Amino acid sequence: MNPTPDHTRSYWMETAELPSFAPLTTDAEADAAVIGGGIAGLSAAWELARAGLSVALLEADRLAAGVTGHTTGKITALHTTVYDTLSTRHGEDAARLYAASQSAALRYIVETAAGLGIDCDLERRPALTYCEEPDGVDALRAEAEAARAAGLDASFVTETGLPYPVAGAVRVEDQAQFHPLAYLRGVVEDLVVRGGRVHENTRVTGVDGGDPCRVTTSSGCTVRARHVVVATHHPVFDHAVLATRLTQHRDLVIAGPLPAGRDPQGMYITREGGKRSVRTTPLGDGDRRLLIVTGEAFTPGTRADTEAGYDRLRSWAQERFPGFEVSHRWAAQDNSSVDGLPLVGRMRGGGENVYVATGFAGWGMTGGVMAGRLIASLVTEAREPWADLYAPGRSGAVLGSPSTFLKAQWDTAKHFVKDRLDALGNGTHGPVGALAPGEGTVVRAGGGPCAVHRDDRGELHAVSAVCTHMGCLVAFNNAERTWECPCHGSRFGVDGEVLQGPALRPLERRDPPDL
Structure with missing residues (x-):
């Protein structure tokens, strides 16, 4: 059986349903607000609740429906060829700390599954x-x-x-290997038992890193918290500092x-x-x-x-x-990240009590659990021995490998210019009139770049092609029927809705151009 493009739900999401939670509808207060309901955010929220803090977790969609729900579910400290690279670039001590932290996360997952009685095919x-x-x-x-x-x-x-x-x-x-959503279902249930509040379909639109911090949402509700954890895959509230380093x-x-x-x-x-x-x-x-x-x-x-x-x-x-x-x-x-190490700790420029977890390079199961424990240790001033290795403000996180950093900036600049020139011609994927059902293209229409998709019934759908994050032009993914930004990875539905950040606002709807 070869699935159609509509059958794109991961096996994990199909076979393990997490509890549902209502959106945030009133202002709230908590010791810690955690933004993002993947494995990093859930791990951080659970660790903070276990430490006795009141916790509010805010997820823009459904829990674990983003990166975590689409992982391969490997729990390992062997991350392709990371150790030779780490030893060469950062020294043998860095490689040992990395191995120790990832191995500790592996053991912790095994112990947690046993301790909470979680059946997760481990x-x-x-x-x-x-x-x-x-x-x-x-x-x-x-x-x-x-x-x-x-x-x-x-x-x-x-x-x-x-x-x-x-x-x-x-x-x-x-x-080890496991069913990641079955594991997180057990973690979520224990988080709630410990008094944690969880709100799904609650998109955070801003973070003020004051004292206390203030988290704002698209509904207008706010959460005041002493600590804020940003675990949104891409740190969506940090355009200038970390966006260029991922x-x-x-x-x-x-x-x-x-x-x-x-x-x-x-x-x-x-x-x-x-x-x-x-x-x-x-x-x-x-x-x-x-x-x-x-x-x-x-x-x-x-x-x-x-x-x-x-x-x-x-x-x-x-x-x-x-x-x-x-x-x-x-x-x-x-x-x-540009130096190959996750960014976990206090967010540069975000305030003393704003923390970030990102840059797991495809190894988010051990990385996310490590991040949750590390951030909780920083909040409670317990401090893990590998805190400096992952600190977002480390020198390597700023430039890392110069060639990697410069290539990332060149690619972004290239898309700003080349994609607009393509749209001025016959479209990035041909003219609108030549679109077959299921295809999409970016053309110049109505004075600006327009992203046009033809659905299976032959009807056209159009939105602005300008990503609402930092202004790059989106491109069409014909397998998933989505618009994707090549600069920082934001993804949108054919109707412009945000599927994945760092973008916070949808693409503006447009009238389909005349053929």
């Missing part, structure tokens, strides 16, 4: 970073050595549980049943071929497991044909796992 598995091409072996040998020096049970191997040969792999033992990437995900006897018995990832990630999860009948394959990484708003990416990913999976058929597909989005 399984201990090895994690492997591999290559199929011989020219990648030296880098993996170096990574195995760096990971081992950082404190992980790492080794270089040439045999894996995959049904195809590899040239080499880094293997780290006793890692790069966005989006991955496609496909999944389908696999006989239990063909389970590769591990979590695998390679950077080859636009990245490929493989793991399985139980399907419940014991005879089958769900194979989850991720890859085709790209910057939002830069891929002309996202549907073709799904085709390539499916072909890759079917070649290596004969008989595989897709039952689910979705996409995941994450961001990375």
Whole structure:
């Protein structure tokens, strides 16, 4: 079965429903206001409630319906080839702190699931970073050595549980995988028991980092709090400081049943071929497991044909796992800092009591739990030993690798100019009259750039093509039927509604242009 573009709900969201909560309708006060209901925000809220603080958590949509609901659910301290890079750029002490913090988060998830009695399909598995091409072996040998020096049970191997040969792999033992939403359901339930207040469909539009802090929402209601945690994937209230230090990437995900006897018995990832990630999860009948394959990484708003990416990913999976058929597909989005380390701690320029958690580079399960614990320690003045490593104000977070920082700024500037020139011509994806059902293009109409989509019935829908975050032009994603900003990753529905920040306001609706 190959799903239609409408079947894009992740397996996690389909099989684990979190409790529902009413929007914020009156002004409120709390010791801590947490903005964002993904794993980082929920972890921070839970930790603060456990520390005895009154907590109000505000989520613009549904809990865990953003990045967290579309993850692959790996719980591991092996993050592709991070340790060799960290040792080279930041020193061996930084690599050891990173390994210790991520491993501590892994253990904490396992302990929390056991302590709260959460049934979340948690399984201990090895994690492997591999290559199929011989020219990648030296880098993996170096990574195995760096990971081992950082404190992980790492080794270089040439045999894996995959049904195809590899040239080499880094293997780290006793890692884990789980159902992320089933886990967070248990965390949310305990948060409420501890007095935490949760409000969904409550979009925060501003944060005043005074004393107390003041959080404003689109409904006009406010929350006064001594502490504020911004865990919104992209720090939406920080245009100037952190926006230029984060790069966005989006991955496609496909999944389908696999006989239990063909389970590769591990979590695998390679950077080859636009990245490929493989793991399985139980399907419940014991005879089958769900194979989850991720890859085709790209910057939002830069891929002309996202549907073709799904085709390539499916072909890759079917070649290596004969008989595989897709039952689910979705996409995941994450961001990375310019120096490769998450940004967790006090937000630069946001005030003494405003904290941020972002930049997990695709490893948000351990990263989000680590961030929740780290922020709670800063609030309660307990301080974790790796606080300085992740501090948003560290020197590496400002420039990181100069080439990475300059490339990010060049890409943003290029989109400001090139996309507007394309719209002045025949449109970024051709003229409106040539649009087939399901397609979209950006053209010049009514004195400005206009984003036009033709739905399956042949009707045109038009909105402003200017992203409401910082003014880049959006581009059409034909697989998800969304408008995406290539500069900072904001995503909008075809009607202009905000699906994913940092944008806070929808795209303005327009009349469809004359053909």
